[in-house]
Amino acid sequence: MSLDSGTSRPLYLQLRDKLLNMIREGVYAPHERLPSERKLAKRFDVSRLTVRQALSSLMHQGIVYTRIGKGTYVSDPEARRKGSIFSFSERVLQDDQIPSSEVLDRRIIPASEEQARYLQISPGDNLVYVARLRKANGVPIVVQEAYLPHSLCPGILQQIDDQTSLYSFLEERYGMKVDSADVRLKASLADDIEAERLVLTKPAAVLLREQVTFLEDGRPIEFSRATYRGDGYEFYTHIHREFVAGAGENLREPFGGGRNTKRVA
Incomplete structure (x- = not known):
């Protein structure tokens, strides 16, 4: 199963969409572990970096979560609905x-x-x-x-x-x-x-x-x-003790300053 490298759409987004459709179709159930990066890379004929980018995008959307040393899992549907x-x-x-x-x-x-x-x-x-x-x-x-x-x-x-x-x-x-x-x-x-x-x-x-x-x-x-x-x-939200990606006071650089935005008069 390969992706279309001839289009302008990045491969990681194509892979993300395929995985998302598989999750929505029930191929992977809530809290089920996804295949490893190596297996996904081999299955879709892409690099592990592409797989990592696709999984990162799904994680930002709340579709999946990670357990350190264990892998990537499908999040709960209710958590996805509330957190999307x-x-x-x-x-x-x-x-x-x-x-x-x-x-x-x-x-x-x-x-x-x-x-x-x-x-x-x-x-x-x-x-x-x-x-x-x-x-x-x-x-x-x-x-x-x-x-x-x-x-x-x-x-x-x-x-x-x-x-x-x-x-x-x-x-x-x-x-x-x-x-x-x-x-x-x-x-x-x-x-x-x-x-x-x-x-x-x-x-x-x-x-x-x-x-x-x-x-x-x-x-x-x-x-x-x-x-x-x-x-x-x-x-x-749905969290796990092992899940650390995105944790902390500052989620990303835009909020790193910790200052408030003033109302426009």
């Missing part, structure tokens, strides 16, 4: 609720040094800034601020409205598929603006989620800051 990179609309629909949005602000702004570092652009480069109030069954759940490099999605500002699912639009309009993300979560108290938008009585607990989202080729496409109602967001 879905847009807000996709997550709400999966919970059998109706998503809706209200655009609070949208404009082109210059990138700050912090935003430029996260998005691997130069300070002052144009960013698309979009602030939205996201709802589930009409109940305000999250205030979401997104920053995207304007050079990667020119014209998107005029296309975003209350019904736009950002990730779906990026894929359909620009052919850019979200592949992975670094996420940082922390607890906080709602400020006056957040409490008003989320219909909360102060003092009220909220969950802050900062995320740098990456495309298949590794380019960052979005930095976002979301403020969730304390009773409106659930984080679920």
Whole structure:
């Protein structure tokens, strides 16, 4: 079973997709160990480096996990559903609720040094800034601020409205598929603006989620800051004591500075 080396699509992405389809079809069950890198390389006629890149991509998506000295295993389906990179609309629909949005602000702004570092652009480069109030069954759940490099999605500002699912639009309009993300979560108290938008009585607990989202080729496409109602967001993951990849305070260089992003006035 070989891959197509004659296309422009990298071999590791082709292999990743094949393994993903096999997992979805039940060839490999939850918590079942995948074949070794050597066996996968021989089976698909690729290098072990290609196999390692494919498995790393699956791991970033939460599809598989590793046990040191033991190999790579298929993660639990529930953990995959909760931990995958879905847009807000996709997550709400999966919970059998109706998503809706209200655009609070949208404009082109210059990138700050912090935003430029996260998005691997130069300070002052144009960013698309979009602030939205996201709802589930009409109940305000999250205030979401997104920053995207304007050079990667020119014209998107005029296309975003209350019904736009950002990730779906990026894929359909620009052919850019979200592949992975670094996420940082922390607890906080709602400020006056957040409490008003989320219909909360102060003092009220909220969950802050900062995320740098990456495309298949590794380019960052979005930095976002979301403020969730304390009773409106659930984080679920599946971990093992032996699993250390990605562990620690800083998941990747974009969050290495440990600083917060200020709200656009």
